[in-house]
Amino acid sequence: MTVMQLGVLFGAIVLSVLVVWFFFFSEKTGARLVVSSGVQEANIVVKGGYTPDVLVVKAGQPVRLNFNRQETASCSEMVLFPDFNKSAKLPTSETVSLEFTPDKPGEYDFQCQMGMLHGKLIVE
Ligand SMILES: [Cu+2]
Structure with a gap:
């Protein structure tokens, strides 16, 4: 192997470690929303x-x-987002957007109408 090949191999290993780390890390801490033109999406x-x-x-x-x-x-x-008084019907295979502005930091749950599926919105 040439030095060049070793370098490429090493780079590939570092990159895959970073990718794996990112996925495990993001799973634990939640997905941070992308801010585009002032809207966190x-x-x-x-x-x-x-x-x-x-x-x-x-x-x-x-x-x-x-x-x-x-x-x-x-x-x-x-x-449903009970804390924000927001809810939406979700037809299959369609994208439905919900918009609101959380103004107080805290942890807010969201769920299906029966409370069986759960998610969490963390406001910092
Ligand atoms: Cu349900």
Whole structure:
């Protein structure tokens, strides 16, 4: 192997370690939302649960959550944010956006209408 090949190999190993670390790390701490033009936005897949199910946002900035329900089970056809008085019907295979601005830091649960699926919004 040349020095060049070794360098590439080493780079690839470092990169995969970082990727693995990122996934494990982000799973524990929740997905931090991407801020684009002042709106904190996240795409959430609804399928037997919410993915991601922990969202970390900043207080005082608008949040936009795009729910995409990929199942027909009636359990998940509504999503509720009781603390923000927000709810939405989620038709299968459609993306439904919920927008609100959390102004107080804290932990807020969201759930399906029966309270069987759970997620958490952490406002910092
Ligand atoms: Cu349910």
